[in-house]
Amino acid sequence: MNPARILIIEDETLFAQAVAKRLEKAGHACTRAATLSEGMALAAQQQPDLVLLDLRLPDGDGLERLPALLAGHPERTTPVIVMTAFGEVADAVRAMKLGATDYLKKPVDLEEMVLVVDSALQGAGLRQQLAWSREREARQSETVAMLGESPAIEELRQQIRQLGKLAGPDTPGPTVLIQGETGAGKDVAARLLHQESARRGEPFVHVDCSALPRDLIEAELFGHEKGAYTSAVQSRTGLLEAAEHGTLFLDEIGELPLDLQAKLLTVIERRRLRRVGSVHERPVHARFVAASNRDLRRMVEQGTFRSDLYFRLNVLTLTLPPLRERGDDILLLARHYAELTARRYRLPLPRFSAEALATLRSYPWPGNVRELKHLTERAVLLSGNEPLSARLFALPAQTASGAAEASAVPAAESWQGVTLGDAEKTLIQQALAASGGNISEAARRLGITRMTLRYRMEKYRIRLEPEGS
Helix, strand or coil, rough: CCEEEEECCCCCCCHHHHHHHHHCCCCCEEEEEHHHHHHHHHHHHHHCCCCEEEECCCCCCHHHHHHEEEHCCCCCCCCCEHHHHHHHHCHHHHHHHCCCCCCECCEEEEEEHHHHHHHHHHHHHHHHHHHHHHHCCCCHHHHHHCCCCCCCHHHHHHHHHHCCCCCCCCCCCCEEEECCCCCCCCCHHHHHHHCCCCCCCCEHHHCCCCCCCCCHHHHHHHHHHCCCCCCCCCCCCCCCCCCCCCEEEEEHHHCCCCHHHHHHHHHHHHEEEECCEEEEEEECCCCEEEECCCCHHHHHHHHCCCCHHHHHHEEEECCCCCCCCCCHHHHHHHHHHHHHHHCCCCCCCCCEEHHHHHHHHHHHCCCCHHHHHHHHHHHHHHHHCCCCCCHHHHCCCCHHCCCCCCCCCHHHHCCCCCCCHHHHHHHHHHHHHCCCCCCHHHHHHCCCCHHHHHHHHCCCCCCCCCCCC
């Protein structure tokens, strides 16, 4: 970590030297100024991370120039700690009202000073990170969109506009559950809900429940106090609190352990939480949006998801259509991602061959929009100046011949009364049989990732027979 740059504006030379020496011992880099004019010049030139300001200086009153010092960098506010003599507490109070971070009374306790400085620097860092996060989210919100012209997508956009407006500045609004297959755009729908609400200027916190470390998931979500467990060397704000008055998006909520599901339900119901290791409750102001690519109702029946949490989340539901049901949206999205990739890498705008368009249109896209985006980007990067051909997308052969590579698909009339889930389970079983139980090979034949195949095998309770059985 780079040392903090601290400017000390103090006319008492011996005292200023002692302050600088102690702060440098604590790992900071110090610059001293003996007058207000010299300090202002150094502040403009060096842009320090923190200023220690004496309010009584030979050439003026520090209070008068405090607003200029607080302006700091164009992109952030510089914390200022004022130093006052005994009996000048009123000046310190005025300084705090003007925006000073803290004050120290002379004679200054150097050890206390180090603690106050470190606290001010930490607070400034957190505020700056939050400002950057909000700016990043604002930039993303400007470009996020649910692209498509199919009736299903138009209806979805209308639902998002209606549900987004239910959250106001003072009311979080009802919870929303977004359901859809992996890669269908659940995160985009959640961001659009946030963008359409009156809370668009507040944080949008995306929590991937499947990626949180199992041993730290509670502390990550709810925060913890110092000493709550061995590695908790300082208090930490959890993701639920970090969302403030914005939106908390709980992606893949079906991956949360049962005990934390109960705790989350309490927070949603009571709008209050308790950090790990704390006895005090804190208010929760965020709007809750959850998403899952799993059948939560079936998980409730299986006892792996709490029914009370499911019914609490399922107040309002958005269901994202899979890409294979969106018709010509496939070609619209492919052209969009091809143009984005070409602009990013300064390549000529690509053209699609008729064969490529037909291939893309007929492929079932098990990975949905995410798969289309990645394969289109790869095709553009490999194409040179040639039109994008079907070969560049490297789609499985079953695009043209159905699941022939895995096994012959029965005639359409033989599927009467069979659900999509039954058909998918049959195809997976046939692919596993044709590949001799090799999961990687079966996934390649089906045109999906190994992880996706593993999940679907678990979903349909498909087990490989042990060798020799």
